[in-house]
Amino acid sequence: MINSDIKNLLNSSNGKKIATRAAYGSALAELGEVNEDIVVLDCDLSKSTKTSLFAEKFPERFFNFGVAESNMMSAAAGFATMGKIPFVSTFSVFASKRACDQVSISVAYPGLNVKICATHSGITVGEDGATHQAIEDVAIMRSIPGIKVFSPADATETKKVIEKIIDLKGPCYVRLCRGSVPVIFNDDYEFEIGKGIKIMEGDSATIVAAGFTTHIAIEAAKKLEDEGIEVDLINMASIKPIDENIVVESAKKTGLVVTVEDHNVIGGLGSAVCELLCAKNPARVIRLGVQDKFGTSGDPSVLVSAYGFDSDSIASAVKENLRYK
Amino acid sequence: MDSNLKKMLEQKARDIRVDIINMLCAAGSGHPGGSLSIADIFSYLYFSGILNIDPADPGKENRDRVVLSKGHACPVLYATLAMKGYFDRSELKTLRKYGSILQGHPDMNKTPGVDISTGSLGQGLSCAVGMALGAKLDKNDIKVFAIVGDGECDEGQIWEAVMSASHYRLDNLIAIVDLNGLQIDGFTKDIMDTSPMAEKWSSFGWKTFEIDGHNYDMIEEAVKKGISVKGKPVCIIARTTKGKGVAFMENICDWHGTAPDKEQKEKAISDINKACL
Structure with a gap:
């Protein structure tokens, strides 16, 4: 929610x-x-x-x-x-x-x-x-x-x-x-360097997204909510420095983290979250995004699905991994 | 050029060369050839009074800027800055050592008097373009000097910068090409022939002067004329001898990046001092 x-x-x-x-x-x-x-x-x-x-x-x-x-x-x-x-x-x-x-x-x-x-x-x-x-x-x-x-x-x-x-x-x-x-925030929102923001709240899993993927992750979280699965959804505009506290606290609570990025899963947001959690609070992290391959021509929404980070893919990744908690 | 001034500049250049040899020997590594080739031009720039700079206030807002685009030649810059009073001469022996203010390539945050960090060839001239544009925007009447290597001119970025300086009519920018004819692997004509250098720059819209880079009359004339050029950037192509002043280093490409040992140091200093007899 x-x-x-x-x-x-x-x-x-x-x-x-x-x-x-x-x-x-x-x-x-x-x-x-x-x-x-x-x-x-x-x-x-x-x-x-x-x-x-x-x-x-x-x-x-x-x-x-x-x-x-x-x-x-x-x-x-x-x-x-x-x-x-x-x-x-x-x-x-x-x-x-x-x-x-x-x-x-x-x-x-x-x-x-x-x-x-x-x-x-x-x-x-x-x-x-x-x-x-x-x-x-x-x-x-x-x-x-x-x-x-x-x-x-x-x-x-x-x-x-x-x-x-x-x-x-x-x-x-x-x-x-x-x-x-879509416009997610209104003008009262203030961005802070080194801070993420929790848009949705829940105990089942943590989704961390940034940039183009945040609105997709919101869709996914709403779909999960319809199925009775509530998640923390963190928007992490500040990838470096990353907001350690918000990620660690959420991972402690949910025990399952899914990152979503329009980027290779090597070196990007998912890696940043893994680096952080490995040191501070080891947890299962599923990195959605481009799986170490090049892109290709196509309509962006088609590509997002083909590369596995559309809202259905995000929701599936959460559901499939709940059993490991 | 006034004969007393010339004598003074020649002596400064000898002192700079001796300091280059001493500091490279102490460091055990570094680049003598391209430092020695440009020593006379550094002596002229820093000791003739042509630059508006103040060693007591290295960050002075309206100072002229010097960009050593061929950053590996930093021993000549460090020796000159120390002599000018930017920092104590005793620092020179710390060159390239851990904790030193004198890095293997120029670092603007560690060395007083260094206007921009350089070392990756091709970038310094572009930085100088940005400085010259910034000065123009502020109607700040300063000059930007950029020292470019002839081997460095192999870099595509140099020609991007050359094109943009001309496009923006940066008459406050003076590039000096240290045309010593050698690069690490051999003679430039064999490794990558950049000739005809002057024609290249002038075809990109620069006013060019070709001089003997060890002749103070020619250096002075080119720099003074260069400063008065309006509407286009200026390139001084300075024909130099790599390793100038040290007979056994002159025109030998292996002395691009090899430091003299103690015996070679003594011989080199003796060579440099002989030149004044």
Whole structure:
């Protein structure tokens, strides 16, 4: 059932779906008004990453680097040394893989204040296929020292994350998505670095989700509830640092954890939860997501089912594993 | 160039070279060849008065920036910064040792006077592009110097940066290519031929100057003219000798990344000092 403590933070209307990348662009355009240090860098994808919304309002603070992600990432480091707050956007595949060494050496090693906000993450990119579906980005960014990793679940949380990281001194990676998702939170919700939020409550199992998968996990939890199985559903936008307490306490209570991510199950949210629980409170963890294979072209909802993290798959994983408790 | 200034710069360069040899011998590893090749240019940049910098205030907001994109040549930077007064010269013997402020490649958070961390080739010039863009945005009239290796120009990222600097008309950016003709595995013409270097940069829209990188008159003329160029970035192609000043190191690619032992150190210092006789 819905966590009564946070009921007033949830969106009660059935409004239209919004992509987190769109919420990002809007947030940037708003924040650009109040913070003149913000500069935005993009690599010929501003219409897709939605940084175009900032570029239209503040053309003098928007820098297009053409199709050259390595140069853009290092240039962002240069901007940061001049006291600017660079937001760097491209697709997640390019931010994490093409520009990996630049993220590590130009940005993270000196700890520079660069906000890497990458869109089109996960297989839910859909039709573009494997070359454009980032399934390793969280693993890569999480393993680079000093980089914080955030994966907001909806438009509200995206806006809150972007507002929050303005005050964060140092590098971070924000994982945004192409596809539209329901608005889960209302504007009273506040994102905190290192904190997750329990959206639903129950004793049978714990589901941990982030980003695109949170709304799918909510569907799954509701289906389970209809069958009399109540679960804790934790939204973990702050993947690094992760909220240790909320996961450990829930795992202690339920004894079964299912993680759901639009990412390879190696190195992402599921791994982060396993690393944590192994040390603090060993529990059975089922990692749903991309099972160490590449993505493929297709409609995102078809892919989510084919790769086994649609709401039915999540509900089945919980039910099948209850017997091990 | 004024003859007294030239004499002073030549002496500084000798002192820098001696410090490079001493610190590399103490470290037991590191990169002498490309540090020695660029020593005269460092002497000019830091001791001619051309840079607006203050060793007492390394983070001064409106200072000129120096980016050692070929970060492995950091001994020349460290020797120069110590001589300039950014930190005590005794630190030089800690190069590459655990706990040292002098890392194997430049670290902006550990070494006063280092404007950006570098070491992975190709990235420094892009960082310099970001600095130059940031300065322009603030209408901050500073200059950004980036020292690039000729072997480093094999990196694709260099040409991404070259293209973007020209696109944004960064006339506050001056790149200096240390064209010593050698890289780790041999002569650049054999390993990866980057010639004609000047034509490449100028075809990307940069104003280029070709000079002898050990001739102070030419260095001064190029840098001063470079600073006055408007509307485009400037590249000074400095023809240099790798290992310059130490006869047994000159033009030998094995001295790219090998430190001298004690005997070699004495011989090297004697070579350097002979040059002033």
